[in-house]
Amino acid sequence: MLDHEQILIRRGPRSGLPVILAVHSTVLGPAAGGLRLWRYPDWRDGLSDALRLSAAMTLKFAAAGLAIGGGKTVVALPHDAQPDSIARHDVLYDVAEAIDSLGGKYAVGPDVGTTPDDMAVIGEVTTHVFCKPQALGGSGDSSPHTARGTLAALRAVTRHLYGDPSLKGRRMALIGLGHVGEHLARLLAAEGADLTVTDIDPAKRSIADELGAAWQSPEDILTTDADILIPAALGGVLTPQVVPNLRCRAITGPANNQLDTAEVGDLLHQRGITWIPDYIASAGGVINAGTTELHGFTPDQALTRVNAIESTVTDLLTTATTLGITPAQAAHDLAHRHLRTAKAQHTPGA
Incomplete structure (x- = not known):
């Protein structure tokens, strides 16, 4: 059943x-979500991506307690396109209209394949855009x-695993050194984590060398011995x-969309592996952009909300x-409580 x-x-x-523009929910407020410009075997695969990602954005904003709904835009490039x-x-003007x-x-x-500069171009046509460059009054790159x-x-x-939140000496295996992954790798290195990284682009190995991190192939890092595995590339x-x-x-x-199928969450739980849903862990960028650009927060207020993800995860x-449930179920329940409350407040006679 379609619930968009x-x-x-x-x-x-x-x-x-x-x-492809998918608005999943505006129960909490007008929807927001990134523009993904990516290659797909068929344009309908892009549609499937937009549907999944927009639903995840609803959960992301709801779990964060923000008055923003979930949406997503996908421009489906041919599978062999560069x-x-x-x-x-032309693409950006089509999207903007x-x-x-x-x-x-x-x-x-912005999302995969797009940047704050692209948002500036979209902003030439519509005001319904965020994360434009800071020089143009936006919040800029959401990756940090x-x-x-x-x-x-x-x-x-x-803290949940070891009773101490310190990351010093903890073995972290990071998959993907794109915009977010590289920022995260640098933060983890500064925290003193024992870091292993990978990327499909072998040139990114220079980042590992700079940070003193071990490098492993994309095929092997999934099963490397680590305290925490950190997916930071594409999903599935x-x-x-x-x-x-x-x-x-x-x-x-x-x-986004780390699980290939929903059953993988149950399989992880059966193995005793704690999985935090991506829409919880990745919320910092949209929290910062949404609170500053859509709700008028100061940068310090926005940073406080971003850092509050630690408390959110601890509570989950x-x-x-x-x-006796999974953190994923706890996150799902939290998001849907917020959605039910908002829906009740906007229902006549409620």
Whole structure:
């Protein structure tokens, strides 16, 4: 059953590419979510991605206690296309016009394949955009804040596992050194973590060398011996086939859609591996952008909300232990309590 409020699919009049805009929920407030510009075997795979990601954004904002709904935009490139080969300005104008047609129901920010500079171009057409460059009045790159929020989540998980939030000497295996992953790697190195990293781009090995981190191949790092595995690249890396071979005590990272299928969460629980849902661990970027640009918070107030992810994760772990459920179920219950409360407040006669 479709539980999204609105789905807009257009063939971009300039680019000729499928522009997919999914608004999952506006129960908490106007929706927000990133623009993903990526390659797919078929445009319908991009639609599936938009549906999953927009639903996760609803949970992300709800669990964070923000009055923002969940949405997502995907521009589906052909599977053999190179992002640098497309007419980027045309794509961004196509996206901007689609967003503007919703009249403020949804605002867009950067995601995989897009940047604050792209948001500036979209801002030439519509005001319903965030994370524009700071020079243009936006909050800029959300990656450092996403990394900071993930670090807060890792502290909470470490306290849960070892009774101490210090990351010094803890074995961390980080998958992906993109915008968020590199920021997070630098934060972890500064904390004194025993760091192993990987990326599909072998040139990123220079980052490992700079930080004094071990380098491992993408194929091997999933099953490396670690305290916490940190997915920070594209999703779907945790499959039923890989779970039996994992050698970590917990998994916490900013990558979206980490589980290949829902059953993987149960398999992890059966193995005693603590998994914190990605929409909790990765919320720092949207918390910062949403609170500063959409709600007028100061940078210090926004940072306080980002760092509060540590308390959120601690509470989820405590609830899960007390009730004998998974942290994922505890997070789901928390988000849906906020959604039910908001819906009741807006229901006539409630």
